[in-house]
Amino acid sequence: MKTLRNLQDEQGHIMSGIEHPRLGNVVGLFEEVGELAQEVMEIEMYGENRKNELADECADVLVGLISLCNSYDIDLEGAYEKKILKIKDKIPDWREKYGDNLKKMRGKMD
Numbered sequence: 001m002k003t004l005r006n007l008q009d010e011q012g013h014i015m016s017g018i019e020h021p022r023l024g025n026v027v028g029l030f031e032e033v034g035e036l037a038q039e040v041m042e043i044e045m046y047g048e049n050r051k052n053e054l055a056d057e058c059a060d061v062l063v064g065l066i067s068l069c070n071s072y073d074i075d076l077e078g079a080y081e082k083k084i085l086k087i088k089d090k091i092p093d094w095r096e097k098y099g100d101n102l103k104k105m106r107g108k109m110d
């Protein structure tokens with residue numbers, strides 16, 4: 001299993017010499033998030049079976065995020081580890097405050 005560090009290194013190697021400017025990476029990431037939203041729209045609003053396309057767009061978003069992180073020399077794995085620790089601290093409170101309603105909404109919307 002590749003780590004986020006491995007993915008950043010691999011992508012940096014593959015894209016070597018054809019990196020976008022940093023701003024291009026931001027715009028590219030937004031473009032891919034828009035395409036991801038389009039797939040969710042097709043599935044949720046129009047009942048289309050597009051799980052493969054959704055997975056492809058999820059991968060595009062990850063590639064875009066990694067490009068952005070690489071262009072700013074951000075250690076995504078390290079940033080993720082810090083963030084998930086902060087989130088873990090909040091989970092008991094969120095579970096108590098929102099858990100029941102979110103369960104109800106999942107039952108209604110998913």
Ligand SMILES: [Mg+2]
Binds near residue numbers: 032035056057060
């Ligand atoms: Mg795409």
